[in-house]
Amino acid sequence: MSTIPLTRRGAEKLKAELHRLKTVERHAVIQAIAEARAQGDLSENAEYDAAKDKQGFIEGRIKELEGKLAAAKVIDPSELDAGGRVVFGATVDLEEDATGQQVTYQIVGDDEADLKHGLISISSPIARALIGKHAGDTAEVQAPGGVRHWEIIDVRYV
Numbered sequence: 035m036s037t038i039p040l041t042r043r044g045a046e047k048l049k050a051e052l053h054r055l056k057t058v059e060r061h062a063v064i065q066a067i068a069e070a071r072a073q074g075d076l077s078e079n080a081e082y083d084a085a086k087d088k089q090g091f092i093e094g095r096i097k098e099l100e101g102k103l104a105a106a107k108v109i110d111p112s113e114l115d116a117g118g119r120v121v122f123g124a125t126v127d128l129e130e131d132a133t134g135q136q137v138t139y140q141i142v143g144d145d146e147a148d149l150k151h152g153l154i155s156i157s158s159p160i161a162r163a164l165i166g167k168h169a170g171d172t173a174e175v176q177a178p179g180g181v182r183h184w185e186i187i188d189v190r191y192v
Contacts (some may be wrong), residue, residue, distance in 0.1 A: 037107040039156060040108050041123055042108055044061070048099055049070070053086070055096050060089075060093075063092055066081070066088070067089065108146060116170050121165065123192045124141055126138070128173075129185050141164070159175055163175045168189065169187065
């Protein structure tokens with residue numbers, strides 16, 4: 035199994051979800067199954083079927099999260115010393131050459147990506163184009179609307 039890069043914040047988020055699933059959701063679905071069984075005939079009991087489906091989803095998600103956390107390599111961006119290069123966990127200020135649009139992104143793991151909060155996945159096209167570059171370099175990104183050129187203004191490890 036390969037390692038899965040996560041920031042400390044991303045690992046804590048997955049741990050919190052796992053804890054909630056094990057301590058709250060799992061017990062709630064067990065209670066729902068017990069209540070549905072108490073109603074009698076299970077062959078035509080929609081509540082029972084729904085609760086069993088939800089139980090399957092919860093157990094599958096617990097296994098998925100446990101696997102990801104077991105394979106995780108937690109990286110604290112503030113402890114990085116990459117010499118100004120764009121690496122996993124780096125926060126990068128960019129300016130698009132054509133429009134002058136400025137954006138700030140942090141490169142994070144697939145499970146913690148959230149574009150609304152400026153968190154882009156390490157496997158996204160823009161992150162792949164930025165990795166290894168320095169401030170002042172230009173990254174060429176193949177986007178759905180065509181090729182876009184982004185100048186790297188600054189690289190921070192926060």
